[in-house]
Amino acid sequence: MVKVRLEILPSLAETVGIEETSEEVISEEDRSVRVLLNQLGARYRRFGQIVFDVEAQELTGKVVIFFNGRALELVNGLDSELSDGDTLTFVPLIEGG
Secondary structure, X not given: OEEEEEEEOHHHHHHXXXXXXXXXXXXXXXXXXXXXXXXXXXXXXXXXXXXXXXXXXXXXXXXXXXEOOEEHHHXXXXXXXXXXXXXXXXXXXXXXO
């Protein structure tokens, strides 16, 4: 099993129902970011609406995800392989003007 640390800003954590800092466990075989996001989307309904659309299999664009401090799209996107101790940080986009 692979343990991944999730860091979520307080306002987003409250909205989607996940603790600000938590650990998720995924299997050794299927350990991509996509698999983890599907797992979270199945468990937290609002996560699927705000962060990752499970049906469309794509990010909603409302949240930026960092993979070990680097923007997810600069690594290998949703297909990035997770290893024990990796960190995903979720930051909501700020709207306004």
